[in-house]
Amino acid sequence: MSRTILLRGDHVSLALPIREDFQDLSLWNDPEYRCYGSKPNAVITEDPEERIKKILKNWHREHYFSIIRNGDETFLGFLSFSSLISAQELHIGLLRERGKGYGTEAVRLGLTWTFAIKNVPTVVLFVTTDNKRAIRAYKKAGFKEVAVIPNMLCIGYTYKDMLLMLAQQDTWLKENRAFVEDCLKRSGYPLDALPPLHIIQ
Numbered sequence: 001m002s003r004t005i006l007l008r009g010d011h012v013s014l015a016l017p018i019r020e021d022f023q024d025l026s027l028w029n030d031p032e033y034r035c036y037g038s039k040p041n042a043v044i045t046e047d048p049e050e051r052i053k054k055i056l057k058n059w060h061r062e063h064y065f066s067i068i069r070n071g072d073e074t075f076l077g078f079l080s081f082s083s084l085i086s087a088q089e090l091h092i093g094l095l096r097e098r099g100k101g102y103g104t105e106a107v108r109l110g111l112t113w114t115f116a117i118k119n120v121p122t123v124v125l126f127v128t129t130d131n132k133r134a135i136r137a138y139k140k141a142g143f144k145e146v147a148v149i150p151n152m153l154c155i156g157y158t159y160k161d162m163l164l165m166l167a168q169q170d171t172w173l174k175e176n177r178a179f180v181e182d183c184l185k186r187s188g189y190p191l192d193a194l195p196p197l198h199i200i201q
């Protein structure tokens, strides 16, 4: 099945999800994925067809991407944004091929989407303080640490502290300009709107 690619990076791309992406339900039960507080429940309990319909219907307020490896088009995981007042909250989970730099690149593509294409001023995320790999990936992608919120997440009978991280449009676009320009060019978006890179409202 051919994919609708929305942003193309060096090694991975962000694409519209297709129903097959929701079918390998065993991956959603991955203990590592679950222990960091991601929310796979909707995907586990819902029919993939229904899930896709909902995602497409809600696309204007909750952008949901599949992360695809370039070349062989292997589906790696999901990246999404949900609205938090006027900021956006980023969520990501790789179901396979972790630790190879794909997560960091996908987050940078996600920030390119929100900052350069959607013109959103602020993106935040929450990550449990014990999720060292995710924190490292987020920092490499340009997120800054803001504060630790004690006991924010309850998993089973255990409370976990969460780190609030922030990326801001002006600073991030300045620091990542070459990446953003390459990515927009490769993905077929015009560059003449730079800066502040408003392309789609």
Ligand SMILES: CC(C)(COP(=O)(O)OP(=O)(O)OC[C@H]1O[C@@H](n2cnc3c(N)ncnc32)[C@H](O)[C@@H]1OP(=O)(O)O)[C@@H](O)C(=O)NCCC(=O)NCCS
Residues within 6 Å of the ligand: 032, 033, 036, 038, 077, 092, 093, 094, 095, 097, 098, 099, 100, 101, 102, 103, 104, 105, 126, 127, 128, 131, 132, 133, 134, 136, 137
């Ligand atoms: C979090 C996630 C998206 C990161 O993507 P990834 O492709 O695995 O990460 P990357 O390979 O891009 O970067 C990981 C970095 O963390 C480092 N790292 C790995 N384990 C680490 C640890 N225990 N402590 C510190 N750093 C660690 C790696 O060395 C790498 O940094 P480097 O490039 O400087 O060497 C992915 O691992 C994932 O989906 N995990 C499960 C779900 C999850 O935790 N989602 C986030 C919820 S907020």
